[in-house]
Every structure is written in structure tokens, then in C-alpha cells.
Amino acid sequence: MNVVSHKEKIAKLQALRARLDPLQDFGLWFWAGMTAGTHAVNAALHQAGITLDDDRFPTQPGVYLVPQPDGSLKPAFRALGDVLHVGRPKVEGPVPADITEMMEGAGASTQ
Numbered sequence: 001m002n003v004v005s006h007k008e009k010i011a012k013l014q015a016l017r018a019r020l021d022p023l024q025d026f027g028l029w030f031w032a033g034m035t036a037g038t039h040a041v042n043a044a045l046h047q048a049g050i051t052l053d054d055d056r057f058p059t060q061p062g063v064y065l066v067p068q069p070d071g072s073l074k075p076a077f078r079a080l081g082d083v084l085h086v087g088r089p090k091v092e093g094p095v096p097a098d099i100t101e102m103m104e105g106a107g108a109s110t111q
Contacts, residue, residue: 001082002053006043010036042082044099050091052081061089 013036046053065073
């Protein structure tokens with residue numbers, strides 16, 4: 001995905017969390033926060049030029065759905081664009097300290 005799409009998803013997830021009760025709806029509330037955090041990490045990695053910022057959608061590490069001219073999506077192997085979860089897959093190369101801190105705060109190692 002690209003930075004703009006990640007930011008849009010973060011905003012939608014934050015709006016969803018605001019409508020949920022953290023105790024009554026804990027599962028949804030928790031996972032909406034975790035998913036928003038993953039989008040924030042991806043946006044930061046793209047902005048820093050560490051991962052690819054484009055219009056493909058991760059399905060599993062290394063496999064992406066790539067938009068086709070006819071509007072369909074086709075699976076393809078690609079270099080790292082989005083992490084699915086912090087630490088999965090591992091981000092190769094140097095990661096700036098502020099992004100590393102964000103990722104470690106999410107409970108995953110960048111090593």
C-alpha cells in the first residue's frame with residue numbers, strides 16, 4: 001500500500017475505536033488499535049524509503065495482490081512493501097531509531 005492509503009486506514013480505525021467500548025468490545029477495540037499501529041509502522045517505513053510505497057496489497061510475506069489494467073488483482077512475488085505484523089517479515093537494512101522504537105514498542109524485535 002502507499003502512505004496515503006495507510007493514513008486513511010488509520011483514521012478509519014481510530015474512528016471505529018472511538019465508537020467501541022474498550023471493555024464491552026475489547027476484542028474489536030484491541031485489534032483495531034493493533035491494525036492501526038501496523039499501518040503507522042508501514043507508513044513510517046515507506047516515508048523513510050525503507051520499504052516500497054506503491055499500490056499492492058500484502059497477503060503473506062513476499063506475496064502481494066497487484067492491481068491489473070482490467071481492475072482485477074493478481075498475486076505476485078515482490079520485494080518487501082508492507083509488513084503484515086511488526087516483525088513479520090523482518091525488515092532488512094537500517095531502520096531509523098524513531099521507527100525502531102515504534103516497532104519495539106509494539107512488542108516486536110527489529111533484529
